[in-house]
Every structure is written in structure tokens, then in C-alpha cells.
Amino acid sequence: xxxxxxxxxxxxxxxxxxxxxxxxxxxxxxxxxxxxxxxxxxxxxxxxxxxxxxxxxxxxxxxxxxxxxxxxxxxxxxxxxxxxxxxxxxxxxxxxxxxxxxxxxxxxxxxxxxxxxxxxxxxxxxxxxxxxxxxxxxxxxxxxxxxxxxxxxxxxxxxxxxxxxxxxxxxxxxxxxxxxxxxxxxxxxxxxxxxxxxxxxxxxxxxxxxxxxxxxxxxxxxxxxxxxxxxxxxxxxxxxxxxxxxxxxxxxxxxxxxxxxxxxxxxxxxxxxxxxxxxxxxxxxxxxxxxxxxxxxxxxxxxxxxxxxxxxxxxxxxxxxxxxxxxxxxxxxxxxxxxxxxxxxxxxxxxxxxxxxxxxxxx
Numbered sequence: 170x171x172x173x174x175x176x177x178x179x180x181x182x183x184x185x186x187x188x189x190x191x192x193x194x195x196x197x198x199x200x201x202x203x204x205x206x207x208x209x210x211x212x213x214x215x216x217x218x219x220x221x222x223x224x225x226x227x228x229x230x231x232x233x234x235x236x237x238x239x240x241x242x243x244x245x246x247x248x249x250x251x252x253x254x255x256x257x258x259x260x261x262x263x264x265x266x267x268x269x270x271x272x273x274x275x276x277x278x279x280x281x282x283x284x285x286x287x288x289x290x291x292x293x294x295x296x297x298x299x300x301x302x303x304x305x306x307x308x309x310x311x312x313x314x315x316x317x318x319x320x321x322x323x324x325x326x327x328x329x330x331x332x333x334x335x336x337x338x339x340x341x342x343x344x345x346x347x348x349x350x351x352x353x354x355x356x357x358x359x360x361x362x363x364x365x366x367x368x369x370x371x372x373x374x375x376x377x378x379x380x381x382x383x384x385x386x387x388x389x390x391x392x393x394x395x396x397x398x399x400x401x402x403x404x405x406x407x408x409x410x411x412x413x414x415x416x417x418x419x420x421x422x423x424x425x426x427x428x429x430x431x432x433x434x435x436x437x438x439x440x441x442x443x444x445x446x447x448x449x450x451x452x453x454x455x456x457x458x459x460x461x462x463x464x465x466x467x468x469x470x471x472x473x474x475x476x477x478x479x480x481x482x483x484x485x486x487x488x489x490x491x492x493x494x495x496x497x498x499x500x501x502x503x504x505x506x507x508x509x510x511x512x513x514x515x516x517x518x519x520x521x522x523x524x525x526x527x528x529x530x531x532x
Contacts, residue, residue, distance in 0.1 A: 203244040211240035223248050262297040263506060264316055264324040268335050270304055277422065277450060278478040279495055283327055283349060286496035290503025296322070303335055317342040323506050325499070329353055331392040347506045349498055351394045357517040359509070361502045365395055368491035368524030369402025372473045373445050375489075376532060377410050381443035381471055385416030387430045387455060389447035396422075399447045399475060416441060420451045427451025431458040442470060443532065449476040453484050456531065471532035486530035494522050 209219035214233050222237040240246070265287055267274055274280050288298050299321060303312035316324055316339060323345035326336060329352040336352045348360035376384050386403045389396025400417070407414045416438040420430035427450060435441065435458065444459075446452035452474030459470050466472055466486060474481060474490035481488035501520055509515060 203246045208240045208246050212236040259322050262299050262321050263291055264299050264301045264321045266301045266303055266324050266326040268303040268333055269328050282478055282495035283499045286499025287325055287503045290500045294507040313338050322510055325502050345509045347502045349502050361498045361520045363522040364524045365398035366402040369399040370406045371524055372491050373403045373406035376443045383441050384443040385434050385438050385441045387446040387451050388417055388419045390421055391419055403445050422448045424450050424454045428454035428458055431455040445473050447475050449474040449480045449490055452488055456484055467532050473532045477527045489529045489532040490527050492525045492527050
């Protein structure tokens with residue numbers, strides 16, 4: 170953070186000798202910065218109207234706005250950011266809250282897409298994004314204190330766990346919040362999500378339509394919305410086709426967790442001819458584990474992932490997957506929060522992006 174000061178120049182009038190110079194330096198009037206009152210007078214409007222124009226232009230006519238902007242330009246007026254914040258009770262910053270360990274944040278492309286999409290939407294609104302990592306334990310309480318004591322104007326929160334009370338605490342404190350993904354602990358929340366159930370169902374139905382009859386799943390965590398919903402979609406497709414739904418092992422949305430879960434799944438159900446994996450990161454190591462058993466993908470075992478955030482095109486073979494429009498979801502979440510901060514009310518109904526498939530060589 171930088172603090173801008175005002176540079177004042179003191180002129181020296183022509184005079185004779187050092188005495189004249191010293192006298193002129195003492196008596197020359199200081200050049201002061203123009204005030205809001207002067208801007209209002211020059212524009213022919215009230216001080217309150219001038220302030221509203223400077224702080225966003227809400228409830229001001231176009232004529233008054235143009236007059237104030239012309240006066241600002243003529244006088245060289247620069248708003249004092251501290252005074253402006255006090256007047257608007259705004260900090261100009263929005264938090265992206267991620268209740269996950271650092272390692273997860275840095276290794277999962279999901280979070281990079283959220284950061285990119287949210288920063289784009291906030292930049293367009295002249296807001297600064299602040300990343301808040303709210304790890305379980307003391308870091309959780311510290312994050313709540315920071316977020317609820319006027320340090321930010323609002324928050325976009327992602328990666329929701331069932332036992333994590335962070336979401337509810339922030340909403341109850343009155344902080345404007347938008348969720349990327351459906352939270353499990355807050356009802357009537359403003360959230361942007363995708364059709365996780367429909368995406369998993371589409372992927373599993375595709376496997377069924379292409380002759381697979383023994384389809385297992387490496388599911389996501391049972392305490393997260395995405396894990397619950399994608400497991401449900403997989404189960405719906407199999408039940409609709411009259412196929413068994415017993416081959417389930419939960420992973421943790423990490424590469425290592427996907428490898429371990431795939432090993433267990435294939436050890437317990439060696440007859441599988443397809444696996445639906447609840448994230449591409451887990452699916453990338455599922456491919457490796459299938460190959461390590463001497464089984465070919467997709468000839469012996471088809472593998473279908475979920476995300477399509479770049480990793481799917483780099484695996485061997487390239488991964489068929491469900492398209493998860495994370496960046497577009499984060500952009501919409503940022504826009505929604507900006508609108509809320511501007512006084513635009515939104516019904517507490519989720520914005521849901523439809524599911525689509527990206528078909529490649531693994532299935």
C-alpha cells in the first residue's frame with residue numbers, strides 16, 4: 170500500500186538582496202489543494218451531489234455528473250482515498266476465501282481458474298482481490314475476525330466442507346457473500362454452481378451407451394458438495410440402467426488421493442470395465458494405476474474425468490471429461506457481488522451452469 174502526498178511549491182518573487190528573498194519566501198501564500206466545497210461551487214451543485222459523483226455517481230443526473238466532472242478536471246481535484254473510504258464505508262477490496270491447506274491451493278488447477286475469473290470481474294469494477302486462506306484451526310478464527318471487522322467489502326467463498334462453520338459465520342455477521350459451488354451449511358445463499366449431478370450422470374450414461382456394464386467410481390470427498398452431487402449423478406445413471414452401484418471408493422480431489430483410491434477400487438472390484446472419476450486431477454493418476462496393472466485404456470478399462478481445466482489434454486491417453494466452467498463461474502460470482510455492493514438485490518437462487526462433455530481417447 171502506498172500513501173500519496175501533496176507536493177507544494179513555494180515561489181520566490183523578484184527582489185534585491187537576501188533580505189528581500191527571505192521576506193518573500195515567508196509571506197508567499199501556500200498553494201493548497203482544491204477542496205470538495207470548491208468543486209461543488211464550480212459545478213453549481215451541492216456538496217452532497219459532488220460527493221455522490223466522486224463516490225460512484227449513484228442517484229445523480231447526467232447533467233450534474235458532467236458538471237462535477239468538468240469542475241474536477243478544471244481544478245485538478247484529487248479525492249482523498251482515506252476520506253472517501255470513510256464517506257462510503259468501503260475499502261475497495263474483496264476477499265477470495267479458500268478454506269484449504271496451501272498445498273491444495275497450489276496444486277489444484279481449480280483454484281487457479283477461480284482466481285483468474287474473479288480477478289477479471291473485480292478489475293472491471295475497480296476492486297482489489299485479496300486472497301484469504303482460512304485453514305482449519307487458529308487460522309480459521311483469524312480469517313473470520315479479519316473478514317468481519319471492516320477490512321473488506323465482501324467475499325467470494327469456494328471449496329465448502331460440511332463441518333466447516335466459516336460460511337455460516339460470515340453470513341451471520343452480515344458480510345456480503347457469494348459462493349462458488351453450493352455450500353452445505355448455509356440456506357438461501359447467493360451462489361454460482363454447475364450441474365454436478367447432471368454432469369456425472371451424462372458421463373456415466375455415455376459409458377453405458379458405449380457398452381460398459383461394470384462401472385465404478387472414484388468419488389470426491391463425502392463432506393463436499395461436489396463430491397456428494399457427482400456421486401449422486403453416477404448412481405442415478407447406473408440405477409436407471411439397472412446396473413450395480415456398489416463399486417465406490419472416495420478420494421480427496423488430489424492426485425495422490427486419486428491414485429490410492431483407484432488402487433483400492435480395482436483391488437476390491439477387479440471386474441470393472443470403466444471408472445468415472447470425480448476430478449481430472451484424480452483421474453490423471455487413475456490412468457497410471459490402471460496401466461500399472463497391465464490393463465489398457467480404454468480397451469480394457471475406460472476412464473472418464475470431471476473438470477477439463479487443462480490437465481485432461483496432457484494425460485496419456487487424453488482424458489474424456491465433464492466440462493467444469495470454473496472461470497466463467499468465478500466471473501459471474503464476482504459480478505454478482507459487485508451488484509450486491511452497488512445495492513442491487515438478488516434472489517437467493519443459485520446460478521447454475523449446464524453440464525457438457527469433452528470427449529477424448531480415454532473413454
